[in-house]
Amino acid sequence: MRLLNIVVIGALVMAAAYVYRIKFEATVQAGQLTKLRSDIRRERDEIAALRAEWAKLDSPSRIEGLAKRHLPLKQIDVTQYDRLDNLPERPVQLVPDNIEDPIGAIIERTDESTGSIPQGAR
Amino acid sequence: MAAARKGRFDFVRPLLYGRDVDRALKTRARIGLVIASFVLVYAVIGARLVMLAVMADPEAPRRIAGTDAVATARPDILDRRGEILATDVRTPSLFAEPKKIIDVDEAVELLTATLPDLDATELRERLSSKKGFVWLKREITPKQQQEVHRLGLPGVGFVAENKRVYPNNAEVSHVLGHVNIDNQGIAGIEKWLDSNGLADLHLAGFASDRQQKPIELAVDLRVQHALREELIAGRDKFKAQAAAGIVADVRTGEIVAMVSIPDYDPNDPRQALDKTRINRLTTGVFEMGSTFKALTLAMALDSGKVTLGSTFDARMPLRYGKFDIHDYHAQKRVLTVPEIFTYSSNIGTARMALSIGVQGHQAFLKKLGQLDRLRTELPESAEPLLPKRWGELNTVTIAFGHGLSVAPLQAVMGISALVNGGKLIPPTFLRRTEQEADALAKRVIKPETSDKMRYLMRLNAEVGSAKKADVAGYYVGGKTGTSEKVVGGRYSKTKLLTSFTAVLPADQPRYLVLIMLDEPQPLPETKGFATSGWNAAPVAASVITRVAPALGIEPRFDVPPSAQQILQATASIR
Numbered sequence: 055m056r057l058l059n060i061v062v063i064g065a066l067v068m069a070a071a072y073v074y075r076i077k078f079e080a081t082v083q084a085g086q087l088t089k090l091r092s093d094i095r096r097e098r099d100e101i102a103a104l105r106a107e108w109a110k111l112d113s114p115s116r117i118e119g120l121a122k123r124h125l126p127l128k129q130i131d132v133t134q135y136d137r138l139d140n141l142p143e144r145p146v147q148l149v150p151d152n153i154e155d156p157i158g159a160i161i162e163r164t165d166e167s168t169g170s171i172p173q174g175a176r
Numbered sequence: 177m178a179a180a181r182k183g184r185f186d187f188v189r190p191l192l193y194g195r196d197v198d199r200a201l202k203t204r205a206r207i208g209l210v211i212a213s214f215v216l217v218y219a220v221i222g223a224r225l226v227m228l229a230v231m232a233d234p235e236a237p238r239r240i241a242g243t244d245a246v247a248t249a250r251p252d253i254l255d256r257r258g259e260i261l262a263t264d265v266r267t268p269s270l271f272a273e274p275k276k277i278i279d280v281d282e283a284v285e286l287l288t289a290t291l292p293d294l295d296a297t298e299l300r301e302r303l304s305s306k307k308g309f310v311w312l313k314r315e316i317t318p319k320q321q322q323e324v325h326r327l328g329l330p331g332v333g334f335v336a337e338n339k340r341v342y343p344n345n346a347e348v349s350h351v352l353g354h355v356n357i358d359n360q361g362i363a364g365i366e367k368w369l370d371s372n373g374l375a376d377l378h379l380a381g382f383a384s385d386r387q388q389k390p391i392e393l394a395v396d397l398r399v400q401h402a403l404r405e406e407l408i409a410g411r412d413k414f415k416a417q418a419a420a421g422i423v424a425d426v427r428t429g430e431i432v433a434m435v436s437i438p439d440y441d442p443n444d445p446r447q448a449l450d451k452t453r454i455n456r457l458t459t460g461v462f463e464m465g466s467t468f469k470a471l472t473l474a475m476a477l478d479s480g481k482v483t484l485g486s487t488f489d490a491r492m493p494l495r496y497g498k499f500d501i502h503d504y505h506a507q508k509r510v511l512t513v514p515e516i517f518t519y520s521s522n523i524g525t526a527r528m529a530l531s532i533g534v535q536g537h538q539a540f541l542k543k544l545g546q547l548d549r550l551r552t553e554l555p556e557s558a559e560p561l562l563p564k565r566w567g568e569l570n571t572v573t574i575a576f577g578h579g580l581s582v583a584p585l586q587a588v589m590g591i592s593a594l595v596n597g598g599k600l601i602p603p604t605f606l607r608r609t610e611q612e613a614d615a616l617a618k619r620v621i622k623p624e625t626s627d628k629m630r631y632l633m634r635l636n637a638e639v640g641s642a643k644k645a646d647v648a649g650y651y652v653g654g655k656t657g658t659s660e661k662v663v664g665g666r667y668s669k670t671k672l673l674t675s676f677t678a679v680l681p682a683d684q685p686r687y688l689v690l691i692m693l694d695e696p697q698p699l700p701e702t703k704g705f706a707t708s709g710w711n712a713a714p715v716a717a718s719v720i721t722r723v724a725p726a727l728g729i730e731p732r733f734d735v736p737p738s739a740q741q742i743l744q745a746t747a748s749i750r
Contacts (some may be wrong), residue, residue: 099266099336109260109343114401132649132721132731 249338250359250369251388253352255397256432256607261348262366262442264338264359268321270312274303276331283329287312290323314357315339340366342442348400350455351393351434351554351605354442363448365393365605368553392607394430399423402722404435407691410715411437414696414706419715420456422585422690423723426592426679428613429601431585432687432727456692459556461581466520466708467591467657467677468577470629473517474594475540476528478625484513490523496569501526501576504658504707505641517632518640520656522576529575530568537571543620544590545600546582553605558583577659578667584675588690591677593620594629595653595685627742634682634738645678645713647720649731653682653738654716656708661695671695676712680720680729683741687727691716 110116121127153159192205253262270291277283280303288296291313302310314337316324321334340355342348353364361367369391403421411419423433436455440447447453454460476482490511494501505519516524529537541547549559561581563570573579585603593600599617633653637646642654657675660667674696678689691712702710724731735741 102263103265105260106263106265106341106343109263110341112259113344113347114398115344115347115405118401118405129722130725132647132724133733135649135725135731137730 249388250340250355250361250366252390253365254390254392255348255395255400256392256430257396257398258392259397260343261393261395261397262340262342262352265341266336267315267339268318268334269314269337270316270321270324271333271335272303272310272312273331273333274305274307274310277303278330280304283332286327286329287324287332290327291316291320340442344397344401345443346439346441347404348395348397349439349442349448350436350457351395351400351431352442353554354445354448356445362445363556364554365391367555371555393605394425394428394432394607395434395605396432396726398726399723400433400435402726403433403719404437404439406715406719406722407435407437409718410691410693410711414693414699414711416693416696416711418452418456418694420584420692420694421715421719422457422588422688423719423727424588424592424603424688424690426596426685426688427601427610428608429589429592429603429616430608431603431605433723434585434605455554455556456694457584458550458552458554459558459583461558461561461583462673462675462692463578463581463659463662464584464587464675465577465657465659465673467587467655467675468574468580469517469520469525469657470591470594470633470655470677471541471544471546472525472529472537472575473513473632474621474625474629475532475537477513477628478540478621479532479536481531482513482528484628484631487512488516488521488524488527490516490521490527492523494523494526494572496572499569501572514632514635517655518636520641525575526572529571534566534568534571537574538566541574541580543600544593545602546580546586546590550583550586550589550603552585552603560586577657584690584692587677588688591655591679591690592688595626595633595679595682595688597623598626630679630682630685631738631742633679634742637682638737641709642676642678642713644709645676645717645720647717647724649733650720650724650729651681651683651732651735651741652678652717652720653680654678654713656713658707670706672706674706674708674712676708676716678716678720680724681732681735682738683735686729689716689719689723691719 255261284300288294338359353366355366356362361370407419407421420436424431436457438453440453487510491508501522503521503523511524570579589603598619598621600620601613601617636642637652637654641656645654646652655677659673661671661673675692679685680687693712696706696711698704698706
């Protein structure tokens with residue numbers, strides 16, 4: 055009977071200690087949670103402020119004012135627009151890229167085709 | 177049953193109190209009772225503990241909401257491409273708790289030194305009041321907050337509030353509207369947001385965080401900007417009192433741009449109180465002049481009584497009672513239907529309307545939504561001004577756009593229906609897909625009539641009064657409209673309201689552009705004319721040149737004239 059009592063008291067003390075630890079940890083975690091929440095909130099507010107500033111800097115009227123003052127650009131004419139399909143084919147490359155002496159390579163090639171412009175290259 | 181229960185519990189009483197029961201037995205029974213009651217009590221306490229641990233504290237988020245964010249957080253407003261049109265920024269506001277202030281004089285002195293725009297007497301009054309809470313200054317800068325904080329005054333504190341900012345200033349003002357100091361929408365889309373649930377959300381205390389879904393408008397900021405620039409340039413050039421313009425998608429009813437000059441900066445809402453800065457396109461009603469002839473012609477063609485080959489006598493002014501109806505560009509001959517449109521003949525259109533009759537005319541305009549107040553998301557709207565008694569004379573004048581005043585946005589809706597294949601689609605400032613628009617659409621004229629209308633509008637740009645708006649490459653069709661303003665109860669010959677309605681491209685309509693100028697002045701280069709073809713049409717041309725690339729309309733230069741491109745092509749399909 056006494057042994058049982060001692061075991062029960064021991065268990066009680068251990069349980070109390072364990073509960074205290076859990077409680078303490080929970081408090082710490084809750085504190086961190088609140089801090090993180092407020093951090094997130096502050097970050098969001100800052101992002102919002104930066105986005106607003108970006109929108110202000112990016113606004114068409116400001117860009118147009120700057121462009122008019124600093125750039126010699128003119129409005130695009132209707133005739134300057136075209137479809138991609140109307141773009142002529144890319145000319146055939148006479149020499150491969152990354153060659154040290156491109157002019158020499160062209161001369162070499164034209165020599166091969168007896169001095170005339172190679173076919174397909176316009 | 178009662179006897180049985182009595183029988184069952186009969187042994188308990190003698191067990192606890194009976195004299196003739198064994199003592200040991202009685203003691204055990206008593207101890208058992210005590211144990212049972214303790215177990216019960218502890219079970220209740222335990223259960224309650226578990227409940228508290230499992231369920232989150234519902235009071236906690238409310239406490240945070242109470243300490244800051246007095247002003248409602250509002251969802252961001254974006255344009256159709258995701259550019260920010262309106263957003264919230266947190267700014268500190270300064271408040272005081274007068275009961276906690278120890279030395280009012282010192283507080284007043286220090287505060288006025290740091291914030292010079294505070295009124296000293298008013299401040300003293302507020303700080304000496306018996307209230308628990310007073311605002312000292314809303315929306316101060318972070319620097320000012322630092323300085324006031326350093327003063328170390330007791331009873332003075334800060335609250336972070338949401339402040340609405342409009343990064344594009346006046347650019348989109350009339351569509352967006354604005355908010356008051358408590359961040360509540362009081363005009364435009366902002367007010368619409370409030371009346372659609374945001375206000376209730378705020379009352380419930382949920383709208384303090386910025387976790388709300390942004391609202392996407394149909395407005396394209398680039399188009400809006402280009403339209404506004406060109407309207408300002410046009411207003412200045414023709415010394416007009418006001419200018420206004422709309423770019424609308426004829427297939428969905430979306431308003432891609434809407435500008436009314438003079439406008440205001442929603443960051444400074446006081447400007448909006450100025451009456452000249454109202455939005456003329458929704459809150460103003462105007463006699464649209466010859467623009468309305470398009471409606472009359474569509475009605476006549478749709479009835480089947482009139483065809484493109486029909487002729488009307490325009491040799492003489494049309495005499496009606498004591499009124500004579502004249503033509504501005506009088507041809508003094510019999511005109512065909514396309515000629516009536518391109519010469520903008522009042523006599524011809526009036527005769528056409530008379531051939532349909534008053535009843536038919538009224539019914540047609542009603543069907544096109546020109547006689548009822550047009551409601552959109554914008555809370556501001558105006559009722560059309562109808563004649564009190566609608567007789568034949570009214571039909572004659574309304575046929576060419578006098579005697580009936582409508583909101584320009586309403587006219588845009590009507591004319592869109594004439595060119596988009598005959599579907600009347602209510603305009604919207606929010607995004608809308610073609611499917612959604614088709615679900616809302618109401619057929620008002622036959623598709624064939626719509627083809628004819630597009631032919632007429634394109635023809636008008638090829639040979640008629642809209643020549644100055646024919647931007648090469650975009651196949652523009654259009655109708656000019658000039659109306660005389662009523663001054664002192666009479667039509668004035670010099671004060672004009674000119675408008676131009678363009679559809680582009682006329683063979684596959686996608687957008688409708690409406691330009692309106694209020695009292696444009698004649699200039700030497702317009703040869704002294706102040707009618708629509710000389711001012712509103714060229715403004716429309718420069719608007720189209722700028723916005724068409726942004727709207728994704730591909731320029732085409734080898735399109736045959738309208739008779740071939742629109743009439744023959746569609747005739748072969750139908």
